[in-house]
Amino acid sequence: MEKRLVFTTATEIVRIPSETVVYVSADGNYSIVTMADGESFVLTMQLGHVERRIAELLDSDDNRFIRIGKSLIVNSDFIAFINPQRQKMVLSDCRTFRHELTASKEALRALKELLDKEA
Numbered sequence: 866m867e868k869r870l871v872f873t874t875a876t877e878i879v880r881i882p883s884e885t886v887v888y889v890s891a892d893g894n895y896s897i898v899t900m901a902d903g904e905s906f907v908l909t910m911q912l913g914h915v916e917r918r919i920a921e922l923l924d925s926d927d928n929r930f931i932r933i934g935k936s937l938i939v940n941s942d943f944i945a946f947i948n949p950q951r952q953k954m955v956l957s958d959c960r961t962f963r964h965e966l967t968a969s970k971e972a973l974r975a976l977k978e979l980l981d982k983e984a
Contacts, residue, residue, distance in 0.1 A: 870922055872898075874909050881906070883923060883930075887943050887956050887964060889915055891936040901943075901962060912936065931979070934972040944980065949973035 870886065872879045885901045891912040898906045898915075908915060916938055919930050929941045939956060945963075946955035949970045957963040968976075 868923055868927075870919060872908050872910065872915070872918060876909070879906050879908065883919075883927075884940075884942070886930075886940050887962070888940060888966065889938040890966075899964065901958060903962060912938065931976065933968050933976055937966065937968060939966075941980070944976075947973055947977045947980070949977060 867882045867884050869880050870883050879898070881898065881900065887899050887901055889912065890897050890899070892907075894909070894911055896908045896910055896912050896915045898908060900906075912932075912935075916930075916932055919938070923930070930938055931941050932938050933954075939954075943956040943958060944954065945957040945959060946953070948954075952967050952970055952973060954966045954968060954973060954976075955963060956966065
């Protein structure tokens with residue numbers, strides 16, 4: 866069974882399969898987890914805390930979650946398109962959903978180079 870990401874605060878617990886998380890975006894002191902089924906969860910924790918929690922819960926060789934700049938963590942399994950010049954990235958399963966995101970040219974250029982090395 867796939868590992869679940871578990872986020873607990875004083876008032877809530879969120880338990881989600883890691884393979885269904887498309888991306889996590891920052892919104893001030895909150896983080897928004899966007900799922901493959903279109904649902905999203907607002908977590909009352911900053912993105913840095915979410916990033917550390919993901920690292921704690923997943924195996925050390927599971928590096929599919931990548932931090933991009935200050936406000937975004939993406940699941941690299943869903944990266945379908947990157948264009949650093951246009952500051953555009955598309956996350957998709959190429960069947961049921963498509964999310965178009967923006968990030969800095971530098972962050973997307975670094976992500977593109979990282980993915981080129983893995984290919």
